[in-house]
């Protein structure tokens with residue numbers, strides 16, 4: 221994790237791609253929940269202007285905890301895709317945004333085919349394998365999973381992600397009974413959402429050394445991150461992840 225002076229973080233896996241811009245806000249950046257009009261009108265334009273991103277080419281997703289994804293291009297561009305939990309793009313200048321407060325922000329970049337994508341992967345998205353849908357879409361657009369570079373940004377760790385017996389059993393069924401994904405500590409079921417996503421990426425053919433998992437936990441690191449599980453109704457804000465390429 222690299223902390224920038226503007227209190228966002230960036231990811232070392234993507235440092236090799238000078239044209240790529242990918243960052244996430246933190247608690248120190250303030251609230252970036254895009255449902256709030258004041259953020260859309262002030263904080264968001266200021267943030268993206270800092271990265272020389274055109275505000276008329278910034279697309280975000282409503283995040284309905286489903287597994288529907290959209291391709292974004294000049295013909296269908298919308299500032300917010302209302303039924304979507306993932307966006308895929310290969311149009312220069314269009315940037316993609318995802319809100320997070322425990323779920324995994326997944327950032328994809330295919331440098332050969334010049335395609336980038338985001339996904340919002342909470343337990344439902346992970347269980348319904350939204351990442352597979354994004355990788356399939358990237359393949360349909362001419363990309364290859366062998367060339368994909370994928371970052372799993374800040375999310376709730378298995379340290380804090382205690383789940384019900386029913387949810388644990390669902391994950392065990394979905395992920396080949398993998399005990400590194402779903403396991404018990406002190407008699408409580410836990411799910412490692414990032415490991416589940418990484419496991420899925422491996423099966424899709426994304427090389428391990430082209431996958432980076434953010435080390436840390438949004439729930440434990442309360443100075444750095446907002447966390448839905450920790451804060452519940454008192455949730456003070458959400459983080460925003462952004463990816464796109466320079467012209």
Ligand SMILES: [Zn+2]
Nearest residue numbers: 379380437440
């Ligand atoms: Zn934790």
